[in-house]
Amino acid sequence: QVQLAESGGGSVQAGGSLKRACTAARDTYERGGRGGFRQAAGKEREGVATVDIAKTMYADSVKGRFTISLDSAKNILYLQMNSLKPEDSAMSYCAAAVACGGSWISKTYPYWSQGTQVPVSS
DSSP: OOOEEEEOOOOEETTOOEEEEEEESOOTTTTSOEEEEEEOTTSOOEEEEEEOSSOEEEOTTTTTTEEEEEETTTTEEEEEEOSOOGGGOEEEEEEEOSSSOOOSOGGGOSEEOOOEEEOEEO
16 A cells, blocks of 8 residues: 655744655655645645656745755655745645656645644744
C-alpha cells in the first residue's frame, strides 16, 4: 500500500515559518508530479504548490512566501512556508502522481497523505 507520511507540522504564530516534509514509501511515482494542498474549515480543498521535473507552480496567495521542492534521491517532498498568516490555517495535504506532471487538479493525484493541521495564530 502506498503511503505518504508527513512531518514538520504544528502550530505557529503569524509571521513565523514551518517546513513540512512528505516522504513516500514507494518510488513507483518518482517521475510523477507532487502537490501541496490545503483545506480550511468550511472551504474547498485548494492547491498551494506543485512540482515536477519541468516546473514549479504556486497559488497566488502563497507566491513569494512558500517554496516547494523535491529530493528525488530520497523521495521526499518539502514545503517551506514563510511569513505565515492566520488565513493560511488549514488541514494540509501532500499528494503524488504516477506519471503526470504537477497539476492543480486533485484527480491527477491517486496518492494522498492523511493530512496535518497547520494552525496559524494572530
